[in-house]
Amino acid sequence: MSRTRAAASAVVARRPLRIVFAGDGALLIACAEKARQREHEIAAILTSSDEVAAWARQAGIPHRSIEGADELLAGHAADCLFSIYCFSIIPQRLLDLVPIAVNYHDAPLPRYA
DSSP states (O other): OOHHHHHHHHHHHSSSOEEEEEEOHHHHHHHHHHHHHTTOEEEEEEOSOHHHHHHHHHHTOOEEOGGGOHHHHHTSOOSEEEEESOOSOOOHHHHTTSSEEEEEOSSOOOTTO
């Protein structure tokens, strides 16, 4: 088994997960709500969306823009990061703070993405 698959298996075996969500819009909120219903903890939300930021504030979840996330993520150890409908490129320095990162894209990817 590859090191990446082994790390992913170890993370997924833990319950509940501490998750960072990155992205914008109603799809991110729906996914975060589903995670909360399944008793996972949302460590932080990274967003440029006023709608998502308002939801995070109301839910008591720490949130920042991706550009301002370094300190926030360093203080909130997470098991994984889910990028959902995210229009920003997440810098490698942030990806290095979590063992697993998953990008969800609900449409065909551009040929040279």
